[in-house]
Amino acid sequence: MDCLFCKIIKGDIPSSKVYENEYVYAFRDINPQAPVHILVVPKVHISSVDEINAENSALVAKIFEAIPEIAKAEGLDGGYRVISNCGADACQSVKHLHFHILGGAQLGERMG
């Protein structure tokens, strides 16, 4: 499968890793939209939020267990935003489930 984030997880494409465990990989976004902008992905390929189901949702739980650890390590004591773009209307550009962590500054109120 020709998936950019699968290649990043395998190490075939370099990335700035901030966190990794058996299930989860996290790295800095190449085009940061906040002082801290990290992508958190499952190591198993899931295309988007739309593909989450009873068989794979435990991996999503692993991601959400990792997110507060990452936020703490990044010093995001003032808070942060977690976003997942799903599908064309949301401008999802990489078809591997990922959660953006954005923080390190006061973020805008608008999300859409």
Ligand code: DGP
């Ligand atoms: P989305 O638009 O929600 O599908 O977000 C995809 C993000 O992936 C976007 O913010 C930019 C980031 N991105 C794309 N290609 C690369 C890459 O090669 N390396 C890294 N670190 N981030 C990438």
